[in-house]
Amino acid sequence: MFKSKTQTQARTNRIGRHLPTSGGLGKTLRLAREQGLETVQIFVSNPQGWAVPTSRPDAGTFVEGAREIGLDPVVVHAKYLINLASPDPEHRGRSARMLAAELVAAGSLGAGFVVVHSGSHAGSGEEKGMRRLVEGLARARELAAEEAGADGAAKPAEPLVENSVGAGAQLCSAFDSLAGVAERAGVRVCVDTAHAYVAGYDLSTPEGAREVASELRATLGDRIALLHLNDPRNGLGSHRDGHQRIGEGHVPKEAWAEFFAGVPGVPAVMETPYATPETDAEQVRLVKELAGGLPLSRQGV
Template sequence: MRPFGFHLSIAGGVYNACLTAGKMGISAFQFFSRNPRGWKSRVIPDDDVIRFKKLYKECAIKTSVIHTNYLINLASPDNELHQRSIKVLGDELETGKVLGIDYIVTHLGSHRGVGREKGLKNVLIGINRVLDVKSVDAYPVVLLENSAGAGNLVGNKMDELRWVMERVENRDLLGLCIDSAHAFGSGYDVRVKDGMDRIFNELGDCGDRVMLLHLNDSKVELGSNKDRHEHLGMGYIGRDGLRNFLLYPDVAELPVIMETPRDDRATDGDNLKVFLELIG
């Protein structure tokens, strides 16, 4: 069965993600290695690294993901922010290397009014800087995640992701993560085959670099350009739509991370039950 799981907390120690995953019976997880709304890095004690690796094996985890913080903006025209974003992404790669993480997921960011072309060029400069001389055998793969397209965010259109992928110098260390809610918000109707066909037609030869799915329903309608995650089956994508997204041939075996809301309407267990019914 394909690896699947949730974005989990590492409060109390990074190894707690493994413990939580083991208790839930999931085989994949994602976490923030640092405060998602802060720049300060978190030093992981050596003992925690050892315990993480031990529990990772014991709990039969198959896929692990670090999600970068929300402040990273590789598309930014502001040099200070751009350089800081490059450093943080590089730090996350080093953390991932130490822990043996599979993927580092990051958003591309906002062009802040200078235009998409300039924003994408800034992303490419940043990615090339981060991945320079990195070995695919030693480091996690960086995954660019599609956005919903709010404001000046770049990366909501698949041809923009393709543009970066086709020009990156170290392609072996760069891939893509497709988020169902973000794609839906950006106008890709993941509920139907034509919508998924459109995604992969626009990605072209880069379609084989999609390595991870973020599975979320959407609180907002198709093409809203808003990023509003919903519990599985409770939003505008719905169960049938999510099933179409999950079982589309080009992604049917990829690992899945759910980033559903934290509220009293449904638990991770409830969402897991829906997921298992969807892949049935």
């Protein structure tokens, strides 16, 4: 087993991955069970289009099934088209309305979080973009609360802002910028390890991974609600996104063990390429080992 020099207790990070919903949510639950997931991420509608998520007849079955398996948290990833920081008022308004709809749809599936990209200021300036992002998050939450209240729906999910790779005019590639948005908007965050690496945070050695985890804790603290656990395909500081399976990118297994030791208790969801069901289950087992061992401590239950 890969063990960090600083790990002194059993695993506290719940481990999961993004799963498809094609074929129905029942199939999603079956895959989660077969792969030994403890948390899961899904889309509630086509992430590449503007179609509003619709109510699902299998929502109740999914909520109950996720509870039986012990999937916690259930996470939704927002549409890629959403840009709350856009200088275009029409796109910004559409983004806020769509995020609100996804917060409500996620809540109906028992999801606690919706991960949304921090977006791009599109050349209008970082501070202006950050201000629009904060305002957009507030507007989306307001609209979601109104929609859920009017329909008697479940409590909307909580938005999590994700760090970017820092390409072009993208916001929040730096941890301190992400922390600033989180504090101003009163939200928590999702930290993507591949995004962090290509933005310049060196996870490629055990010492570097330990330092990055320490900086994360110091800068974001309890605002870190979720990890997107991805091995970077592209180089340090390249600002180019790309995900490899854990142990197959730029971060060695020993470094992953050190990183996990520095972020105890934070759920981790892989967004790595699918393989066979057996290989995917092996990947989940590997990550559990890297995070401290197959058994989950009572702190992580």
